[in-house]
Amino acid sequence: MAAGNHSKVTEFILAGLSEKPELQLPLFLLFLGIYMFTLLGNLGMVTLIGLSSHLHTPMYFLLSSLSLIDLCHSTVITPKMLVNFVTEKNIISYPECMTQLYFFLLLAVAECYMLAAMAYDRYVAICSPLLYHVIMSSQTCLSLILGVYIIGVVCASAHTGCMIRIQFCKFDVINHYFCDLLPLLKLSCSSTYVNEVLILFFGTFNIFVPILTIFGSYIFIIASILSIRSNEGRAKAFSTCSSHIVAIAVFFGSLAFMYLQPSSVSSMDQGKVSSVFYTTVVPMLNPLIYSLRNKDVNVALKKMLHRKTFL
Incomplete structure (x- = not known):
């Protein structure tokens, strides 16, 4: 281990999701x-x-960015998780662990804000339909996506930088299926006060700021929908938002359950189950949710399959 890492541990063992053979x-x-x-x-x-x-x-454009985040998020976690099921000891080196932690945090935070950006997009589309293409220009979309990744990089860098300063010298078994913040902190034999403050600050900020943005957007959306006189118009407006609401509920619910519980109440086994939702289940469900409940996507898919059939 390099001296700059201040750690006697050169590798960790991931305990995995279950120890039952x-x-x-x-x-x-x-x-x-x-x-x-x-x-x-x-x-x-x-x-x-x-x-x-x-x-x-x-x-x-925002939906394709969300799909790319989900794809990368799952790839950062799941392959190493699968190794644990077929090997006696799932060993991960210290640099690999810190790298996995960094990209997991970056992508998790990016997904929070991407869902918020998508809520803003729906707000503009329903509340200001005539100005939609003016407000949501290509430059605006690019700025939103760039902002999403900048926030993710800042948060991931802060957490990982503080984690590297921690001394791991007692145990090397991480009671989880990937390198996450809370299981790693349990292995520390040095002060984790700064890390815990960062988790509380960034965890609260990165969950509640997007959620407040989403709630604020949907308050205006609902008010706008209720002012539509025709039932058909209301149903169409609601259908454009329903998929997004389902994705938000699953992702933020599992994330809040993992990171916003008091340490005296939270259990690492419960945390593993919660983590499964936002690291593996949500990335799988998002394309399914958006494709099943979206007529445009279904039409585009049918056209593409029809085109391929006749090639």
Whole structure:
């Protein structure tokens, strides 16, 4: 270990999701299937939006960015998780662990703010439809996406930088299936006060700021929808938001359950279950949610399949 890392630990052992031998193969097959479906769904969504000219709108530009985040998020976590089910000891080196932590945090934070950006997009589309293409210009979309990644980089750099300063000299078994903040802090034999303050500050900020943005947007959206006189118009407006609401509820619910519980109440086993939702299940569900409940996506998919059939 390099002297600058102030750590006697050169590698960690990931305990994994379950220690029961009879569950290893079923869990491996389950999560392999989830990962393959995640790759297919998100790559398919990015490709479909890229190739379908009528999907080249701000809404689908943001959706393709969300799919790319989900694809990378799952790839950072799941392959190493799968190794744990087929090996006796799932060893991860210190640099690999810090790298996984960094990209996990970057992508998790980016997803929080990407969902908020998508809520703002729906607010503009429903509340100011005539000005939609003026407000949500290509420059605005690029600025939103750039801002999302800048916040992710800042948060991930702060957390990982403080984690590197910690001395790990007692145990090397991480009671989790990936290198996450809370399980790593439990292995420390030096002060973790700064890390805990950062988790509280960034955790609260990165959950509540996007949620308040989303709630604020949907308050105006609901008020605007209720002012629509025709039932058909209301149903159409609600249908454009329903997929986004479902994705938000699953992602932020599991994230808040993991990071905003008092340490005296939280359990690492409960945390593992919660982590499964936002690291593996949500990336798989997002393309499914948006494709099943979106007529434009379904039409584009049918056109592409029809075109391929006749080639």
